[in-house]
Amino acid sequence: MREWTAETYHRVSDPMLAFAVPVLTRLPLDGDETVIDVGCGTGRVTELLLERLPAGRVLSVDLSSNMLNVARRYLSDRFQRQVGFALADATALPVSARADAIFSTATFHWVLDHPALFRSLYAALRPGGRLVAQCGGGPNIRRLRERCYALMRTPAFAPYFTAWREPWEFADAATTERRLHDAGFADAQASVEASPVLQPDAAAYTEFVTNVICRPHLTYLPEEPLRARFIERLTEQAAADSPRYELDYWRLNIDARKPGMP
Ligand SMILES: C[S@@+](CC[C@H](N)C(=O)[O-])C[C@H]1O[C@@H](n2cnc3c(N)ncnc32)[C@H](O)[C@@H]1O
Numbered sequence: 017m018r019e020w021t022a023e024t025y026h027r028v029s030d031p032m033l034a035f036a037v038p039v040l041t042r043l044p045l046d047g048d049e050t051v052i053d054v055g056c057g058t059g060r061v062t063e064l065l066l067e068r069l070p071a072g073r074v075l076s077v078d079l080s081s082n083m084l085n086v087a088r089r090y091l092s093d094r095f096q097r098q099v100g101f102a103l104a105d106a107t108a109l110p111v112s113a114r115a116d117a118i119f120s121t122a123t124f125h126w127v128l129d130h131p132a133l134f135r136s137l138y139a140a141l142r143p144g145g146r147l148v149a150q151c152g153g154g155p156n157i158r159r160l161r162e163r164c165y166a167l168m169r170t171p172a173f174a175p176y177f178t179a180w181r182e183p184w185e186f187a188d189a190a191t192t193e194r195r196l197h198d199a200g201f202a203d204a205q206a207s208v209e210a211s212p213v214l215q216p217d218a219a220a221y222t223e224f225v226t227n228v229i230c231r232p233h234l235t236y237l238p239e240e241p242l243r244a245r246f247i248e249r250l251t252e253q254a255a256a257d258s259p260r261y262e263l264d265y266w267r268l269n270i271d272a273r274k275p276g277m278p
Pocket of ligand 1: 033054056057060061077105120122126
């Protein structure tokens, strides 16, 4: 589950890039800071962060070696000494009280233990350091999740999902603010916003759902024809929606500060 089809993610992740652009504008930077990108993926968003740090540095952290390998190939030539890479879990960042800021997009919902996550982020920041992040939250992809549950209960698929474990934490804003406060953060602010994404056609919808959203489901299915049938059913339902092939994304925005002076 920790590995991704990273080359495909790199190609299909335009929606994540679009989500990230306004999140980046929430992070004030002078250009010489040290920033950790938590869950950097293949580095498309990290690239935008690096462009804002001509005299600074980004530590790109990810749990997937496939993702990090693509990110390294994508970023190293252009940014050389500006960028570093670390294979690590967000709940145990390999940095202590040094980062000026932590930035993260489309990642925290993959981390089930948010209290442990926020403690780890807090420990990595220097006093006065900022956390600016966005992930799935609130009713994120509820329609698609309900369709998955319905399919998982059908006789064709039910035997494979007896040990199903929910792969995401889609927290609400109030819970997130409380957890940030409990971890020691000041000025904690969280909010949830609707961010629907339209896929252009059945093929794009199928590829995106296969390689991004339903990765966890597909790991429970032992044969390719079963996996293909599962995604086909979801694509057929999305084709009947209005608008067609819409992903009902909701994003949780997170802003907080570690108390103290640098
Ligand atoms: C949807 S991708 C987002 C990548 C990038 N931030 C973007 O917006 O395109 C989620 C990333 O989070 C990483 N991830 C998931 N759980 C993680 C964890 N516990 N610690 C670090 N990275 C994690 C995944 O490996 C994946 O690269």
